[in-house]
Amino acid sequence: MNQPLHLMTPEVRANPYPLYAELRRRPVCQVEPGGMWAVSRYDDVVTVLKDARRFSSAGLGQSFRPPWLEHNPTADSLVMKDPPDHTRLRTMLSRAFSGSALSRWESSIRAIAEELAEATVRRQEVDFVAEFAMPLPARVLNLFYGLEPSMALRLKRWADDLVSIPASQPSPQRMEEIRHSLAEMERCFNALIEARRASPGEDLVSELIRTEALTHEELLGFLFGLVPAGVETTVYLLANTMYVLSEHPREMERVRDNPALIPRLVEEVLRYEPPGQSSLRLTTEDVELSGVTIPRGAIVIALMGAAMRDESRFPQADRFIIDREAQSNLAFGHGPHFCLGAMLARMEARLGLEALFSRIRGFSLQRRDFAWSQSIIARGPLTLPLHLEPSRR
Numbered sequence: 382m383n384q385p386l387h388l389m390t391p392e393v394r395a396n397p398y399p400l401y402a403e404l405r406r407r408p409v410c411q412v413e414p415g416g417m418w419a420v421s422r423y424d425d426v427v428t429v430l431k432d433a434r435r436f437s438s439a440g441l442g443q444s445f446r447p448p449w450l451e452h453n454p455t456a457d458s459l460v461m462k463d464p465p466d467h468t469r470l471r472t473m474l475s476r477a478f479s480g481s482a483l484s485r486w487e488s489s490i491r492a493i494a495e496e497l498a499e500a501t502v503r504r505q506e507v508d509f510v511a512e513f514a515m516p517l518p519a520r521v522l523n524l525f526y527g528l529e530p531s532m533a534l535r536l537k538r539w540a541d542d543l544v545s546i547p548a549s550q551p552s553p554q555r556m557e558e559i560r561h562s563l564a565e566m567e568r569c570f571n572a573l574i575e576a577r578r579a580s581p582g583e584d585l586v587s588e589l590i591r592t593e594a595l596t597h598e599e600l601l602g603f604l605f606g607l608v609p610a611g612v613e614t615t616v617y618l619l620a621n622t623m624y625v626l627s628e629h630p631r632e633m634e635r636v637r638d639n640p641a642l643i644p645r646l647v648e649e650v651l652r653y654e655p656p657g658q659s660s661l662r663l664t665t666e667d668v669e670l671s672g673v674t675i676p677r678g679a680i681v682i683a684l685m686g687a688a689m690r691d692e693s694r695f696p697q698a699d700r701f702i703i704d705r706e707a708q709s710n711l712a713f714g715h716g717p718h719f720c721l722g723a724m725l726a727r728m729e730a731r732l733g734l735e736a737l738f739s740r741i742r743g744f745s746l747q748r749r750d751f752a753w754s755q756s757i758i759a760r761g762p763l764t765l766p767l768h769l770e771p772s773r774r
Contacts, residue, residue: 387413388682389549394753397658397760398699401687409673414550417661417680421687423694423711425670429662429683431716433463436662436681438718444547444661444680449556453563455543457598458606460718467717473594474603477585478721483728486524491732493520498736502769506747509765510620517733518615521725522607526573527584539566540612543605544756547661570604609759610722615729617656617754617761622646622734624762625654627746629701636703637738645703647730651712653701658686658760660714685711686760742770 386400387393393400404410404421412419420429429436442461446453455461459470476482494517501513519533526532542562545551551559573586574597581587586604589595595603626633626646636642662681667674675681689710690698713720720726747766754761 388419388757389414389755394755394760397686398690401684401690404684404687405691408671409675412682415680417682418675419682419684420670421684422671423688423691426683426685426688426711427715428670429681430660430711430714430718433467433717435665435668437463437665438467439463439663441661443663447546449551450546450560453546454567454602454605458602459721460606460610464717470599471717471721473592474589475721477588478725480724483725486521487728487732489524490521490729491736493517494732494736498733498740501737502740502771505769505771507767507769509623509767510616510762511764513733513737514616514619514765515612517619518612518729521729522611525585525607525611526604527577527582527586528573536608537612537616538562540609543609544613544754544759547757549755566605566608567601570601573604574600610720611725613759614656614720614722614726617759618647618650618726618730619733620761620765621654621656622650622730623744623765623767624746625650625701627744630743632701632703633743637741637743640735640738642703643731643734643738644727646734647727648707648710649701649703649705652689652695652710655686655689655712656759656761657712657714659684659758660718682757685714740772742772744769
């Protein structure tokens with residue numbers, strides 16, 4: 382009998398794609414940690430993500446509240462809910478992330494990107510994650526919350542702690558660090574909500590309070606959930622883009638010479654090296670997928686990173702092709718839980734890369750022995766040592 386495959390070994394976190402290929406040969410099977418049921422082919426992953434009745438998002442919520450963590454408002458946030466509660470909350474929150482709503486933030490986001498790109502290129506020898514990829518979305522999230530720019534590093538630490546909870550077996554010290562972060566977040570957001578109720582501003586929190594449609598607990602859960610969604614996705618999208626381009630220098634030249642290719646570049650990175658690798662669900666009844674019966678009450682891990690390398694959906698799936706014909710990828714999920722912030726993440730990546738590429742002739746990766754994130758959900762390099770070659774301006 383084949384031994385269960387493990388998703389959280391250091392080798393798999395550094396490069397999960399060989400394991401994903403093996404899993405697509407056994408499209409529905411149990412894996413470690415925890416005997417979760419891994420679903421890896423495109424069509425099966427779509428089925429899991431769009432069927433909220435049989436595949437409940439409570440599975441994701443359950444994973445954010447392990448036995449060693451009694452309280453975590455993230456577990457009650459929008460993405461952890463099923464209809465009808467999910468439908469009601471999403472309808473109210475989606476207005477804040479529509480194209481028209483985000484357009485008023487574009488000039489501010491562009492200014493942040495230009496400032497960070499100027500400083501980053503000036504240094505030339507940089508950790509791209511610390512100098513650019515992390516500060517950009519963290520400072521944008523500060524704008525949404527109405528917090529001081531100095532909060533950016535704290536927001537990234539909170540995001541790292543939150544996404545590390547599922548499928549982890551932390552040491553007692555690490556458990557205490559995560560509990561401390563959660564308590565710190567709750568104090569910060571409770572104070573923020575109180576301040577905005579007393580004196581509303583132009584930030585997203587004030588806008589949501591003005592609707593008078595969310596309870597305090599719902600607003601708190603949303604603010605918790607927005608931290609990893611608003612930071613981790615864009616950090617790793619930017620960092621993964623530079624990592625992929627370091628292996629495809631001709632594509633870098635094409636994009637530098639023709640910035641109109643940047644949106645296509647971003648879409649192919651989202652497919653080829655997605656920051657969001659998986660999502661968790663809980664089965665509400667016995668379900669058959671690809672001839673395998675998953676029992677009721679099982680945790681299912683929908684592997685979007687594996688599905689987007691499925692040759693039956695994406696020809697030459699293991700090749701990075703900027704000119705690939707547009708197809709529906711699963712980088713931001715699918716169905717009722719399609720990511721509310723997808724448009725924002727794409728905007729941040731586009732504006733960030735435009736600002737950066739207008740200032741460099743090229744770049745090189747200085748080392749390949751860097752660490753990758755240890756989250757089963759989000760994937761990207763924790764550091765990315767680059768040498769940037771400034772353009773002659």
